[in-house]
Amino acid sequence: MVNRNPVIAVIGAGIAGLEAARQLADLGYSPVLIEKEPAVGGHVAQWNRLFPDMTPAAEVIDALKKQTAKIRTLLGTEIASINRLKDGFSLVLTDGTSLLCQAVLFATGFQLFNAAKKEEYGYGIYDRVITNRDLEAWFNTRKDKRIKQPEAVGFVHCVGSRDLKAGNTQCSKVCCITAIKQAIEIKEEFPDAEVYCFYMDLRLFGKKYEDFYIKAQRDYGIHFIRGRVSEVGEAIDGRVVVKAEDTLNGKPVKVTLDLLVLMAGVVCNPDAQHYARQVGVSVDDDGFLKSRDNIAAITESSRPGVFFAGACTGAKTIPETLAEARSAALNIHHYFNKRK
Amino acid sequence: MIYQGKQKIWADYQKEIPDDHWFYVRSCIRQNFFPASEKYFLAICRDQLGRDIYESEHHTTCAGIAYHCDTIPQETAMTVVARQFALMTEAGYENLVTSCITSFGNYTEILETWRQFPELEEKVREHLWKACRREFKKPKYVAHASDLMYKLRGEIAERAHFQLVHRATGEPLRIVEHIGCHYSKMFPHKGVGGAEYPCVLSGMAESWGGRVIDYPERRHCCGFGFRQYFVKANRGYSLSNTHKKFESMEPYRPDVIITNCPGCPYFLDRWQYVISEMEGKTYGQNGYGIPVLTYEELAGLVLGVDPWDLGLQVHQVAVEPLLDKIGIPYDPARKYLGMDEKKIMTPGLPTSLKCF
């Protein structure tokens, strides 16, 4: 006899976890959100505005929060161990309690690539080098001594993405459009600043992304230079000197900047890899969790009762993540229906 | 600049350098142009600090310059190096220390290539046997001589006669470090501190009281470029690259440049002379150049060795302003003496660069 109201452990209360939990609750299940941070919302909650419509991130998060208010949510809680049982799972949590559930949904998301690992870019060494996350935090708080009436600002795409040496050969997918969004925001803030984007390829695949790019060019005069930044040094006045090849011109190019923003890429959350091993789910070559099928079953693992949603299987945009969360909820629903 | 950020990277790239028992191979360029540096490497590490460092009279050039001037095939270069390994093996050593950076890069590259392509190692073993009837074991550890001195920097600091500080102000000397390209650019993990922020020289400079300058072209090549220097027609390349470095470091007013590569100190020194002759420009203070020292020369000064015994007179850029800053005594009359204090002719003077 299957539990009429199965419990589903949703690991991670970022947007994937929140959306999936909401859908599961609507479908009559009992999701439990387990979040290691003291608040829900994950990376998106720390962002300021979202492309392509400049929607405040808080709007998205607030809506999700409201919709999941009644769902059992364990904040500041990590998983000590997961054991597979005959027809379910037993989770031991770091608060000392344990949780029995009939299915596990990984909504563990991603981790931002540690930009300090790209040593030649000098993050953590040169003051004027910051990351996309640092800049987003500044949009939120306006507190960062490094950002003060800059006259020249640069964005480096693909920091820790598409980079064999950084251990991540994948495209992080969202950085191109994030760079353009942030470049526009910098231009809005400091209209007289020269803004440069250094890119290898511009991968603007999403709805309205290309329009956003045209806007950045035509309305904001942002300079796009096709060349991967090779090295960053510090000038005597503390500004940074950036070197790349202007490949469309076939010449080395250098520019001195007041601020350099590194578009740190997306890598798998190491917690996810750790939990995956415990439930017998494999990690793919790219470091992300391995789906049963990369086309037809992206939200399913190869093991019964274990499902995925969002960036735990690879870099995703927000709409993709939300769609996957719904899809995962439906997969879980079918899974229990079949067992009846 | 955030110094702790660099320290974090340095911690990631520390090498386990063996403490003792080394087979030493010399550098072609250094023997010609900085003969006393090699002498003092042995005098300091072997005689003063008691390390066992062995040199075979039978070792030769590693042919690295010819290899990088593309005048010999890769297998020839590898077999010449294999012969040095054989001499090491025969002498009963397992750790190899090279005086030259190009050799260090060459040895490291060869071992790495053999690791990836063992069939090539077999072929080279066969070549060496056929040509010389010699066999070899691969070294357990290959270090550059600056690695060893970096490791011993604390012991040197304990015995220091002088600190790298301005005697008048007590301020640390402003030091530019220049790392040879083949030290860690090909294999970052083989160099102390990696490729981007090597600390092999800065570690010495800081241990002995100096402060290292980080300037934008710090990582740029000195411009040697092998064939780009050896062929007269190409030397504009070499000169232009060095010039770029000097223009970049000039605003920091460095007191001294230290190097760990054989060619770099020669080029950074001589191109200052050429720029002064061509353009009348000098980069030091009051018409002098910026002195360029090898790490052994720097260690020797710290340990109180007489500057003229260290061979600082064979530099084109005058070192006296640096000696005065630190407060190192020297006898101008002894600078250009020959053997046994013999008086010989003195060198001519440049047109523009101030010298003694």
Place this chain on the structure above:
Amino acid sequence: MGRYFDELSKDYRFKEGLKTCINCGTCTAICPAAEFYKYDPRKVVDTVQRKDDGEIEALLKSETIWYCGECMSCVTRCPRGNGPGLVIMALRNLSARLGYFTASEKGRQLWPLTKTLNNNILHTGYCIHPSTFDCDEYPESGPVTRWVMDNKEEVYGRLGANYEGKGPGVLRHIPQQDLDELQAIFDETGGTERMEAVERASREKAAELGMDFEEYTKYTYEHCSVGHFNDE
């Protein structure tokens, strides 16, 4: 199609130096040669990876492949783990083997280099040696080097070298038996054959240009036509 590429692929430096290039320009951005010569390592690697025989042959006969200084700064940075400098070494090696190097001014310099360096190695055991160092050929070495070279025994002696002496030490005389071993290595590993091939092709080129060989050697060593540097 791909004949030269296959030939290059036999070179271990090529195996290590070329995986797949994405034309990002990281190499060119910091290349000392790209800054002063008409040179772009990215384009060299891209040309090679296209495997077109005509284009690769043009490269093998070009000035381009001789501009690199083999500092290997490019190796540190390439996000795909390529080594443009290593690709260059393989191209130069093939160009030398096929005798194509005489088609370009910078390529022809391979002869004076081979003559000087390989003779130094085989006759002294050093790549450079005071006995063959001519200050007039190296005017930038400055008055102080001239002083050293004019007083070799005195200066090297004072600085603790064992100049031309027996036993170990700086600038010691390297015993004949060791030089014989170097010669044997050159003979066994293709070093001698390469020297002969480079000399043969260079002599042919000298004849073609109507120069006697001494004159050709000096000319290739000293002459720099207009057009190599980026501002020309």
Place this chain on the structure above:
Amino acid sequence: MDFGFKRSPSSAVNLDTVDHARYDRLVQLEPDALTCIGCGSCSATCTAAPWSGMSVRKVILGLQRGRDDEVDRMLSRCMLCGKCTMVCPRGINTRHLILTLCRLDRKGEVVR
């Protein structure tokens, strides 16, 4: 003293100092020029390109990088056939852009 060789200037484009007055003026008059993505469609279709090196994308880039000599050399080869305008994916009226550019001197003043 003649050393037998000379120092060469750097080929690196320094964006801190590059003079792009003509480009700035051009984009005032032809704002669409800003939207060039350097795809090369214009050069691929250009009748003059195979023998002259003419390329609208290189003209636009060259102006931004202060390479005026090259730009003027290229412009002098254009036959104003307008094929490039037909293929531009961003809809830039490249022919009109070239005509506008020909009216500007190097400081960006309208002279013709």
